[in-house]
Amino acid sequence: MRKSMILKTLICGGSVSLTVIDSTAVVAEGMRRHHFSAVAAAAFGRTLTACAYLCSWLKGEKSSLAVTVNGGGVGGKICVAGDSFLRMRGFVEHPDAELPPRQDGKLDVGGFVGKDGTITVVADDGTGIPFTGTSELVSGEIAEDFSAYFLTSEQRPTAVALGVRVKGTQILGAGGVFLQPLPGAGEEAFSYCEEQVGLFRNLSSLIEEKGADGVLRMLTDGAYTERDFSYRCHCSAKRAESAVLSLGKQDAYALLKEQGKISVHCHYCNTDYTFSKEDLKRLFGEEA
Ligand SMILES: [Zn+2]
Structure with missing residues (x-):
């Protein structure tokens, strides 16, 4: 095209x-x-x-x-x-x-x-x-x-x-x-x-x-x-990470427990960025 x-x-x-x-x-x-x-x-x-x-x-x-x-x-x-x-x-x-x-x-x-x-x-x-x-x-x-x-x-x-x-x-x-x-x-x-x-x-x-x-x-x-x-969308894995980081360690782990994973959705391009327990460890360190 x-x-x-x-x-x-x-x-x-x-x-x-x-x-x-x-x-x-x-x-x-x-x-x-x-x-x-x-x-x-x-x-x-x-x-x-x-x-x-x-x-x-x-x-x-x-x-x-x-x-x-x-x-x-x-x-x-x-x-x-x-x-x-x-x-x-x-x-x-x-x-x-x-x-x-x-x-x-x-x-x-x-x-x-x-x-x-x-x-x-x-x-x-x-x-x-x-x-x-x-x-x-x-x-x-x-x-x-x-x-x-x-x-x-x-x-x-x-x-x-x-x-x-x-x-x-x-x-x-x-x-x-x-x-x-x-x-x-x-x-x-x-x-x-x-x-x-x-x-x-x-x-x-x-x-x-x-x-x-x-x-x-x-x-x-x-x-x-x-x-x-x-x-072209502005979203990126990096930006999704900052959104997760802005939750704070405690809330992020609580959300993970509740939903099994954390999803950050970009409406503009219909993309999901998902974060597992491993990802949270990398971002925040071990759960307290
Ligand atoms: Zn996007």
Whole structure:
């Protein structure tokens, strides 16, 4: 499978920023780790793609960002995060929840996510003083919701198209198109963005057929920049060890006695780190 990538360029004489994302491989990796239902994969993939877009603007090596979509639907919360190196990760609270398709045959992402809640974005530029932005969900379909987020929380009107095509456990195509008038662009630049985003109603099929380059070429012949991105978690055996160490010797041994082992679970990549009696001896020394 081709690498996930983010393409960026300027169009309309430099007054509109265009970003095209192919996230197929990263969403497929999410599917492999979390065993999503089809509708969960679509909701996750759309949210992760929007989060990758936000991460693509991060400045500074230590910057990172987390998005939570909490709409009260059957899927529960969707949490995705990434950093300035575009290492993405995430999970869905109820990954196996399912819903019948909508009347038009599409996956009912709006029903899965719900629209009674918010999108919250927490960005940290590495100084430890995070910026938090929140906006109300519009439909739970994710693209419209992020469009509203950009407008109300960042005061940057942005036309957004997102799509994920799922077949069984396979992700056939996933991606996003973001059209954003630059500061100072006229009213006509925004109408142009709104109009053009309509071309991408079947974005997941377009990504599957043409790739990100082919989709970008629907709007411009110009040069563009390209960055790869991947699914990568921050967790490690070392970090899991620190979590166990933070329990303290007494509580760690008590927990071991109760459960036979100690498990540290990472939601973001669905990995379990388990610690046996031998491990505790190594970490804390013999039981007192
Ligand atoms: Zn992890």
